Amino acid sequence: MAYTKEDFKKLVEDIQSQDWYKNPIGFGIARVDRGQLNPEKILQATYPLINWEENYGSAAVLLNALKKAGNNVDTSGSELVCSVSDAFLAECIESFRPYIPEAKGDAHKNVQVISALSSLPIDSGYTADDYKVVFIFEDTDAKSVESAYLKLYALSTGKAALRSLNLNGIFGQLHNVAWVGNQPIELDWLRENEITLKLSGQYPSITKVDKFPQFLDHVIPADNTRVLDTNKVRFGAQLAGGTTVMPGAAYINFNAGTEGSVMVEGRISSSAKVGAGSDVGGGASILGVLSGTDGVPVTIGENTLLGANSCTGTAIGDSCILDAGVTILPGTKIALSEKAVAAIKEINPDKEISTSMKGADFLGVNGVHFRVNSTTGQTIAMRSTREVKLNADLH
Amino acid sequence: MAYTKEDFKKLVEDIQSQDWYKNPIGFGIARVDRGQLNPEKILQATYPLINWEENYGSAAVLLNALKKAGNNVDTSGSELVCSVSDAFLAECIESFRPYIPEAKGDAHKNVQVISALSSLPIDSGYTADDYKVVFIFEDTDAKSVESAYLKLYALSTGKAALRSLNLNGIFGQLHNVAWVGNQPIELDWLRENEITLKLSGQYPSITKVDKFPQFLDHVIPADNTRVLDTNKVRFGAQLAGGTTVMPGAAYINFNAGTEGSVMVEGRISSSAKVGAGSDVGGGASILGVLSGTDGVPVTIGENTLLGANSCTGTAIGDSCILDAGVTILPGTKIALSEKAVAAIKEINPDKEISTSMKGADFLGVNGVHFRVNSTTGQTIAMRSTREVKLNADLH
Amino acid sequence: MAYTKEDFKKLVEDIQSQDWYKNPIGFGIARVDRGQLNPEKILQATYPLINWEENYGSAAVLLNALKKAGNNVDTSGSELVCSVSDAFLAECIESFRPYIPEAKGDAHKNVQVISALSSLPIDSGYTADDYKVVFIFEDTDAKSVESAYLKLYALSTGKAALRSLNLNGIFGQLHNVAWVGNQPIELDWLRENEITLKLSGQYPSITKVDKFPQFLDHVIPADNTRVLDTNKVRFGAQLAGGTTVMPGAAYINFNAGTEGSVMVEGRISSSAKVGAGSDVGGGASILGVLSGTDGVPVTIGENTLLGANSCTGTAIGDSCILDAGVTILPGTKIALSEKAVAAIKEINPDKEISTSMKGADFLGVNGVHFRVNSTTGQTIAMRSTREVKLNADLH
Structure with a gap:
């Protein structure tokens, strides 16, 4: 039996009516750059698309898919950051099915992100854990690099008005790093490798040292x-x-x-x-x-x-x-x-x-x-x- | 029978005496960068050499070679932009023959450009259509990206005095593009590929967005x-x-x-x-x-x-x-x-x-x-x- | 018979007591970038480590090793610049032997430099002559690019106080070059290759033209x-x-x-x-x-x-x-x-x-x-x- 746009609408309504569910203020899927020495340190989060007070249907699908994929989906906190998994992507693809053929150009951008993620080449150098599904439920202090970036994206894309967001905690969350263009490098990694990099002529051309990208x-x-x-x-x-x-x-x-x-x-x-x-x-x-x-x-x-x-x-x-x-x-x-x-x-x-x-x-x-x-x-x-x-x- | 410098001189005089001929104010041969989505959009024109109120002999050879190669050489307009062709290059080489052995260092730069163009490797990534022979006959509003660049070169090389040129039309001709160093990228191409580029870690390090290079x-x-x-x-x-x-x-x-x-x-x-x-x-x-x-x-x-x-x-x-x-x-x-x-x-x-x-x-x-x-x-x-x-x- | 730290100490004392010996103000080993046209022109000196009024034991070992390797070690001038040689490195390794196992992280950085130099891959693109052992014995006018860089390093690492060094001669020693990030390029090399580089789309993205790096x-x-x-x-x-x-x-x-x-x-x-x-x-x-x-x-x-x-x-x-x-x-x-x-x-x-x-x-x-x-x-x-x-x- 064909799954239709009407079915999609019903699915979303069903998710939104569940007790655990809550519409987020903003959400998106980011690729993260990790520390060269300490991979637990997130140096940057790059969002191909962000949603801010919009696209609640997609938000419902993503939250539901995370839940079905076994994540602990707690919408009672101010934010939620989960790693992407194959189960999550499969669930999203299933739910978005009627929109996939027409997800092109400016249409259905969230569907495009899911499709692109699903078809990334195996040798991209990134693992599922380098992709994060990020939700902000309350505009309180940022508690992660991922949510800090989501707020900065909301400002820079013009989706949130200047001065309208709580930016406390952003300086505390972001790490001060060296940048080679848009690539962040831990200062400690540079220190550990300075001798070899310099002697071999491989020391990078640092373009700035800051917590923020451009x-x-x-x-x-x-x-x-x-x-x-x-x-x-x-x-x-x-x-x-x-x-x-x-x-x-x-x-x-x-x-x-x-x-x-x-x-x-x-x-x-x-x-x-x-x-x-x-x-x-x-x-x-x-x-x-x-x-x-x-x-x-x-x-x-x-x-x-x-x-x-x-x-x-x-x-x-x-x-x-x-x-x-x-x-x-x-x-x-x-x-x-x-x-x-x-x-x-x-x-x-x-x-x-x-x-x-x-x-x-x-x-x-x-x-x-x-x-x-x-x-x-x-x-x-x-x-x-x-x-x-x-x-x-x-x- | 040997073709000599004396013959070259006669050739030039002959060309210059023809009805259709007119000395240009400036001329040169440029390599153009084309739009990634729209190849008809010229994003940048790079001149290895420009001539400004000088080297009229070379101008005559180039215009004559274009004519012989079948181009419509109309010197009555304010400017002329033609694609390079094998026939054009062969004709130039033939005319410049006595100067080719001594075209080195600072000598006979126009001959050097023709020689270099003729010997470009087949896999350079560029076609003959990416090289343009450009002439300005009148200092009116620029009508092409190529002539706009020729005027900017005249100023930046010091061959034309500051304030001496008509720069109207330059802003209109140049496209606003993203730059990665000296490489221009269409903003629309970035938009079309943003999701894939960002997820795969291939999003370029944009150094500026402007109509002009540095x-x-x-x-x-x-x-x-x-x-x-x-x-x-x-x-x-x-x-x-x-x-x-x-x-x-x-x-x-x-x-x-x-x-x-x-x-x-x-x-x-x-x-x-x-x-x-x-x-x-x-x-x-x-x-x-x-x-x-x-x-x-x-x-x-x-x-x-x-x-x-x-x-x-x-x-x-x-x-x-x-x-x-x-x-x-x-x-x-x-x-x-x-x-x-x-x-x-x-x-x-x-x-x-x-x-x-x-x-x-x-x-x-x-x-x-x-x-x-x-x-x-x-x-x-x-x-x-x-x-x-x-x-x-x-x- | 084992060579111990005690032996090292005796070796240093022995070197320091010799007539020819003098403690340097500063010293280090640099990799140099040479001119593309004129390899005798040093465009930049990169030090993985500098010593300034410190580490006199390492200074003694390095000077002694240069001497044993056949260099003319004249400590009576204001500075000394010698090329690295295999004999020099072997002598250093021999002297530093008891410290090599513990030369990691922040410990025994000079030993780390010697170890790294000794184990550089043969295809690094650099020869022994691209590495210079540099000493400053008197704070007079800089007489080489290498000593000029050593002084600038002393200031920028904070090892020498601002205004405390004689910086005369630095402008005279450094060459004005084009930079692509941290890579210096002779302006004359650009001029000689401008036509080919521009036509083939290989002209570099120059980031600045100056005598100093960043x-x-x-x-x-x-x-x-x-x-x-x-x-x-x-x-x-x-x-x-x-x-x-x-x-x-x-x-x-x-x-x-x-x-x-x-x-x-x-x-x-x-x-x-x-x-x-x-x-x-x-x-x-x-x-x-x-x-x-x-x-x-x-x-x-x-x-x-x-x-x-x-x-x-x-x-x-x-x-x-x-x-x-x-x-x-x-x-x-x-x-x-x-x-x-x-x-x-x-x-x-x-x-x-x-x-x-x-x-x-x-x-x-x-x-x-x-x-x-x-x-x-x-x-x-x-x-x-x-x-x-x-x-x-x-x-």
Whole structure:
């Protein structure tokens, strides 16, 4: 008797109705890189596909297959990491059967992953234990390298919003390793083999030493996105389509990034984000919560220009300009002429604008041009010449 | 009967006198990298040699050989791109015959290219169609990837002056691709193969995603030139011998660069150029025409020091100093003492110098030291201590 | 008759008592990379182990073995470079015999090097002449690539203190070459083979052109040290354990670095050093003796914060803060209120503090917060909020 899509639907409903079952927040299957000296040490987890608040049918199939394959499937914890087994794959293939013929291109990606796993050549160098089925049920501290990577993937693929995830525990879970491109190497292995490797001319070309890989090691950007130097974007950063990251003084840390087409020639520190159409000038610094801000993550609005070597430690609105070299911290005293107050008030009718403000007072204020008067050295604000889209609700 | 150099000369004259013939501005033979999914998409063109306003004899031989090999040789368009064929190569070899024995080292490079092409091993992985003979007859918008690369080569080899070429259309012609070092990969190919590549541990180490390759992917710098990080110089930039590009915050974009021995630790934006003996300090920013200037490309003179984290949006003369952290934009108001006016006037007798100037007023003014008075915050200019070579014609 | 550790000790004493013998400052055995065109040109020297003011027993054995193997062992010069030979290795093995069984892990590293050299496979691609035994007897100008590398290793492994070595002659000895990761290539070889390499698709992916390799090409950092981009740390730099070097605008040149756990997001120029617990903010510049300082190498104290895009050209004490964007050069005039003078004096009782100081006057002054008053543009100093450890000897 043929097993149909209708049967698949019933299977999923049946699984989801069982007591032990719980929908995960995110899940996926990863290939792990293990320590050269200590194979118990997971150095990296590579996901061909991740699911985040989606594809619960596939989640049900995978959890059910793990259970049938004899794994202890405990959905009461915050996460679950199981090794792939032949029994698990066979069960998945059986359940996914009606979708296998059409699992191509963008369709049924989870089915594609199972098919690809099932048909890996025997001499791939990896064993079933190098593939992990990973579920996150609660967004608490990461308890494994695999779940830490799953969260970073959720951010870097744009499936989870910046600042929306609990990233505690990630630094603790990841190991500091040497990288040769996207291949991690234990530092201790290098130490043990340094003499032989160096004398025989086999010492590897280390490209970095860090806990994190790069964004481009794991994520394929949109066609109109450019990253001119892979070292400039850490894994866990988010780049909206149309973003360009230049190789001069740019850097985007994890849990930071862009929400639209942005030119990035400066630094976007962890927790900071920049709106569509904005320009982070050469060497401009957007500070992170750990240094120079008042603890509030910095948001830069849309269509705003941060000039070369400017520095921002507090929120800046839409259509603003910071002149090259200007620093605005939360406590920076900024003077406005009566004319400037009126002009800025006109486009920000619901905001308090006065002749003497601090950097932090400009939260949500649009169309401001921050300058240093080169005659007096005074930091001033005036109406920006950049077009401001007025909020229709306010008028 | 022996074919001699005299015969070659007559051949060239004969070709050049024909109606259809026209001397090209530039020409060369490129190997092209094609899309992995779409082989019609040219991802990169690599020229072992380019000719720019030179070697018209070789141009005549190549155009004639294309014609004899049956190509439609239309010299009335702005450019011509033809595939190499055995007939073309045979015809070239025949014409170049007297030069082949002495085509070694720096002699007869075009003949060397033809010889090398003729003797490529059959299993090189490339076909005749992967080699293109390319001519530019008019400096209009690039109409192909091959001609776009030829122009970028002309700039990066120093055969064409910075700002001298029409670069419109280059962004449109080049495809945004992933790079593994100097190998371009279609993003769509990565997407189609992501699951298999990642599961099998074959996902490539992407080094960047951009339309342009790097300068060092195509050009061998002078013996006294240093580029400490290939990501810091885009293809299409120009580096005069003796230039050093440091890996901190430096970047040199295409159609920008140096005209002599320059220490570069900061950014030289597209269209900007820096004279011999100058020093672009750590994090210093020279703005491009698209951001912060008044639309005039910025030229920095000779023997000038741009201090760390300074920012320049307007022309600066010879033997000037910008103090670290100082920003000079076209509209920046700058104060000069009477003494400073006199001292600067002394070495710039033909310039208007006054006690109140703007940044843009210093065009062509030499020997100026720009500072911010740390007591008053005022931006000031005084006589620089750097030696100024006076223009003998003026005295 | 068994040769024992006691015999080894006697052998060493005997060698050391001979007239010709002299303890070296540093020594090691290097594998050298030779020029592709000119094999006499040494492009790089890779040491699996270096000794610096230590392990004089091994030094004696190596010098003695060279002598017995027929080398001209002249210890009266500043350095000695000899090729390895089978006779030399046999003599070393004989002398080191009692230590060979226990030469594992961290024990008897020099013995391990000799053992590894003796058991290199015959087809390693290297000959005995590619291995050099190198000694430095006097810290004068480097006279060979091998001794230049030995000094840079001494700095980068932390065995010699920053600024403690004579580095003259190093630039002169090292050749400017193209690098493909850690493999050096003569520029002339690239030029000679450019046509064939490019046409056949074999042109290498050059990663930089410089005289120096990178720190990570030769040194394995501590487990808690991170270098997020290998290009950011030149060989000859020193990184104390716990240092993190970010990939934005950071750079650490040779003979510069950190003396404890430091976050580095800015530039540490040659000759500059930074104390434990300090933070070099994004784009911050610490100037080197060649640009912007008064010729005194800049030392940054412990627990000090240099804000983003700040610039320092003079010594800064412990527990200081430079606000983002602030520049302090030796001659910068800095104003202090009476209250600030008193508060700073309190924790620096032995220093001259007044209401008008210059940057250079703050040498050894702790707990200072440098700012620019955003209302007046004046550069001011006040008491920093960072905790200052008072010197117990002074109280």
